[in-house]
Structures are given as structure tokens and as C-alpha cells.
Amino acid sequence: MKITMARIDNRLLHGIVIAQYLPRANCQRIMVIDDEVATNPSKKEMMMFAKPDGYAASIITLAKALENFKNNKYEGQRIFILAKTPKVFLELLKIGVPIDELMVGATDRLNEGIKLSNRAYITDEEANELREIKKLGTNIIVQHAPSVAPVDLFKIIHD
Secondary structure (H helix, E strand, O other), rough: EEHHHEEOOOOOHHHHHHHHHHHHOOEEEEEEEHHHOOOOHHHHHHHHOOOOOOOOEEEHHHHHHHHHHOOOOOOOEEEEEEEOHHHHHHHHHHHHOOOEEEEEEEOOOOOOOOEEEEEEEEEHHHHHHHHHEEEEEEOEOOOOOOOOOOOEEEEEOOO
């Protein structure tokens, strides 16, 4: 199993992700880890409609993702993971899911908290989670779209 791309994005699977990041991800599976979407049948169905043909998809809760990874369900697959918060990626790393790089794209909150970009703001708690992620060996960049140069998160906040 290989995590080919990991991204924090409040909209999860949407236009920029599908059109610009997915072709670069070199993945077989798109994995959306979000408790709200995974437990809401209409939201989950709408997200599945956005999935392009040719990719497997999982829209699952964090608990289910942790269980599946622990049970090696994705052995031999290349996966692009999308979630709304750093906590999801921290929990995955804690059980040994290898994530070389995490991209912070866009967040729900704008103009509150610590500004990472015009599209991404984080709370102090999320900043601490990102620091823990870095300590576990994951490089973290801030990049809304491929047309914007990626910036090392720790050039914006202190480690």
C-alpha cells in the first residue's frame, strides 16, 4: 500500500481535486475520511457521483479507516486520502500508515485563527496536531491549487 497524496480540504472531493490533483496523484483509490459525509447517505451519494470513472472510492468514517488500515484492507493499492482536519492524518500516522507529505489546501474557517493562506486558517489545536504530524516524519506543505507554489507549513508557523 502507498499513500500517493494526502490533502486537507474542506470540500473533500471537488473540482480542483478532481481536475488538477487526481491526475498527479497516480492512485487507484480515492479515500474520503469524514464522519459527517460517511454517515449521511445523501452527502455520501453526492460525493460518489463526483468520483471519476476508473478509480475505486471509499467514503468512510475515521474509525472505519483506522480499522481497515489495521486489517491491511488496502494492501497493494495506491491511495489518495482527503480529509477536512489534521486530526485524521495524525490518527492514521499513529497506527503506522505511511504518509510522506501532507498538503493543506482549504479549511472551513476563513479569517479566524492562524492564517496559512487566503483559503486556509487553523486553530491552535490544529497547529499542535500538525506539529505532531511533522514529528512523525511527514513533510507538510500549504497549497490551494497546483498553480500556486507550495509553501512549507513551518515557514508560516513555528515548530
